[in-house]
Amino acid sequence: MSHSTVPRSRAGARAGSRTPDGSPAEAGGGRRAATSTGRGTGKLPFRLRFRRDRALVLMTLPAVALLLVFVYVPVLGNVVAFQDYDPYLSDNGFVAMFESPWVGLENFQRVFADSAFWHAVQNTFVLFLLQLVLYFPVPVALALLINSVVRPRVRAVAQAVMYLPHFFSWVLVVTVFQQIFGGAGIIAQTLRRHGHQGIDLMTDPGIFKFLVTAEGVWKDAGWGIIVFLAALSSVSPDLYEAAAMDGAGRWRRMWHITLPALRPVIALLLVLRVGDALTVGFEQLLLQRDSVGPGASEVLDTYVWWNGIRNQDFGYAAAAGLVKGVVGLGLVLTANKVAHLMGEQGVYEK
C-alpha cells in the first residue's frame, strides 16, 4: 500500500513541469496547439498560424514526402482495378497501365462472386474481433502493472523482457511456437514421455485464430505499453495523494484517476485499431498458411497477395485491395464518430 500512495518522484516531477494550458505565445503552448489542432487558435488567420508553426511544418516535410512517394502516388495505381492489367504489354509496368484494356467493374464483379473472398473477409473480421477482445486490453493491463512497480531495476528488467519479442521477426516467433507447441515440440514430447498423448496446437485449424492472437500478444503486447506508460506518467501525483487522503483504496484510485487519465489514449488507439481492422497480420499468417490451410488462415491481405503476386492477376487483386481500403475508411469514420459521441477527441475533430 505504502508504495502506491507516493508515486515515483521522477514521473511526478515531469508531470509537474507541464503547463496544462499555457499561453500560445510560449513554446510549450505552441507544441500543444499543434498536437491538438488547438481550441481558439483555429480562429487565427492561416498566415499567422503558419508563421508561428513554420518550424513544425518544416519538420513534418520529410514524413510528408515519404507519404507522398510511397502512399499517395501508388494510390493512383489503383486504376488497374478497372483494367485487365498486363504489366508485360509494354516495356515497363507503368506504361502498361495506359495500354491495358478497360474492363469497367468486371474485376469487382469477380471479387464479389468469389466465395474465397467472402471467406477471407469472414476470417479477417473474426480475427479482428478476437484480437480486439483478447489482445487490446493486454498492454493496458501490463502498463498498469509496470506502473505499480517502484524499484527501478525490477521495472527496467521487466520492461526489457516485455519489449524484447517485438524485435523478433515473425519467422522466429513462429519457429519458437512450433518448437514449443508443435506436434514434436517440447510440450508434446514431455507429455509423451510421461505416458500421455502428444498435442499439436500448430496444425489445428479450429484453434488457429487463438494461436495467431497468442503469438501477437507474446510478440507485441510488451511493446504496446509504451504509449500507455507515457500517458500514465503525466498523471499528477497530487491527485493520488488527495484521493488517498480522502480514503480511496488502490482500486478506487485506479478506477477514478488512472483509467480516466488513460481514456483519451485508449479511445484514440481504439479508433486507429478499428480503422486498421482489415489488417490483421500478413507475414504471420502467410508463414502459417500451409500449417492449417487457407480455410482457417486466409485473410484479405493474404488473399490479395495470393491473387496479385502469386497468380499475377493484378487487376483482380487491386480490386480486392480497393474494396478493403474503402471498407477500412468507412470503419475509421464510424469509429471516430462513436468516439465523438462518447466525448472523446478521436483521431481528428470536425
Added chain:
Amino acid sequence: MTPNSAPSAPSRRSFLASTAVAAAAVAGGTPLLAACGGGQDGSKDGTTSGKDAQKILPAFVASSVVTPDLPSKNGSAAGFTRAIDLGALKTSVPKKLGAGSGLKIMSPFWGSPPAGDNAYYTAMNEAIGVKATWQNQDGNTYDEKLGAILASSDIPDVVVVPGWNLNGKIPSAINAKFADLGPYLSGDKVKDYPNLAAVPTDAWQRSIFGGRLRAIPMPASYVTNIAPFYRKDVFAKKGYTLPKSPDEFLAWAKEATDAKAKVWACDDLKWTAFNIYGVLNGSDKALWWDLRDGKLVNRIETDEYLEALEWTRKLYAAGVVHPDAKAVKGDASNRFTAGQSLVFNGDLSYWYGSTAEQRTQKTDFEMGAFDIFGPDGGDPTLWATQPAGIFTFVSKTASARQIKDFLALADFCAAPYGTKEYMLTVYGVEGTDYTVKNGLPTKTTKGTNEVNGAYDYTGDPAAYLAHPDLPEIARLQVEWQQRMGAFTKKSSFYGLTITEPNRWTNLANDFEQLEDDIVRGRKKIADMQQAVADWKQKGGDDLRAWYKKLLDDNGSAAK
C-alpha cells in the same frame, strides 16, 4: 552446395514450389514428329515443334572430350565414377570467346550469396572474357521477384527462370521481354560454341518460347527426380525389410513410428504417392495432359490422383508422418539426417548432399533410395518430367555483343566433366577455393562459400552425375534412374514448351493447396471432386479443347 553436385540441381532447393524439377540429364534428341503449328510470328501462345522447330533448333554435335563410365540409358543421366585426372585436364574452350561486355545476371540462389568481387567470380570473368555481375535472389521466393522485375523497365541483361516459376503471366512476359537467340545458335551457328552444340536437342526443343529459341536450357534426365530415400543404417539395425507395396508401407510405418522416442516413419510422401499410383507428372502444366482413348485427360481428373491422395491421407491419419511435416515447417532432409524420420522424398541430389554432409561428421549415417513400387506392389507406371527444367534468357535490350558474350559464358559453363573449364566452374580457383588431397579436389571453406551454385544454370552439358569423392553414390543414383527409367512413359506433350492463353493460366493454381489440405485431413476427397467439376466448368474443358487442337496440329513428341 557440395562439390560436383552443381549441375544436378540445387540440393537445398525448397520443395515449396509447385514442383519438382529434374536433376539431371538425357541423351540424344528424340526426333520430333509432326507437322507445323503455332509459333508463327505474332502468335504468343501455343507451341512449336516439327518442321518449324527444325528450322530454329541448333545442330547437335556430340562431345567427345570425356567418355562417361556409365552411359545414359532409359533417360538417365550419364555417370562419372572415376576421379578427375587433375594432371591431364582436357580443354573444351581453346580460346577466350568473350569480348569483355558487362552482363548483369539475375539468378535464383539457395543459401547466402558471396560478395560480388570474390576470387571465383573474378576468375570466371577473366577466363570467359566478360564482366558478369550477379544479382543472386533467394530461390524460395524467386517467383515473387520475377514477376515484378519483368514488369519493370530495368530488366537485367541475363535472367534465369526455373520452369516451376512459369506461372500466370510469366510465359507471356518471356515472349515479350527476351531476345531471340536463334540468329546466333540455330542450325550450324551453334558450332561456334562446341559445348552448347553438345547439348541434347530435347533440351533445346524446350527452349523454344513463343516460336523463338529464347533460352539456354539446363538439360535434365526425364526420369522422375523425386526419390524416396530411407535410412539404410536404421533399417539394418532394426531389421526392417523394405516395404514393397502401399499397404506394406503403411503397416511398416505404424510399426516403425515411435513418437515417444521422437521417431516417425516418414515425412510428407505426397510426391512419391503420385509416382506409386502412376499419376501424370505434375512438374509442368503441359505434362498434366495425356491422350486416352482419343480424349485428353488431365491428371486431376484421374482415379489414380485421388487414390494417391487417399493413401497419403492414411499416412497422416495413422500418425506416422513427422508433425513438423504436417505443419510444413523446417527441412525434411534435416529431420531425416537427425533420425527423426526414416523415409523422406526429395530431389535425387539429396542422396549425395546428405551423405557427403554426414560423412564429414563421422556418423553411421547411410541412406538409400528404394525403388518405387506400383499400387499393387508390382511395377509402377512413371511419367516423364521435361528434359530441361531451368532456362536462362537474355533481355531483348541487350546488344549483339552482349548476347555473344553471354553465349561465351554459357559455352564455358557447359564444359563437360574432366575439363579445365569444368574444374573452374564447379570447384573454383585451385589453392583458393579448393585444394587437392589424395588426387581428389576438396573445397576450402572459402570455396564452399564462393563456389555455391551461381553458375549452375547458365549453361550446362547433357545431364550427368559425378561425385569423385563418393563415386559409389553417383553409380547408385544413375542405376536408380535407369531402373525407374525402364518404367517411365512420356505423356502427350512431353518435350514441348507450351504457352497457355493468359485467361486460363491460373485455372489450376489452387489444386496444390487443396491436395495438401486433403492429405492433412482438413478437406475431403469429395472437395477435390467438386474442385475438379468447378475447374471443368470455369475453363478446364475449353483448355482441353485448346490442347487437343494443339495436339492435332502439332502431333505428339512422345509415345
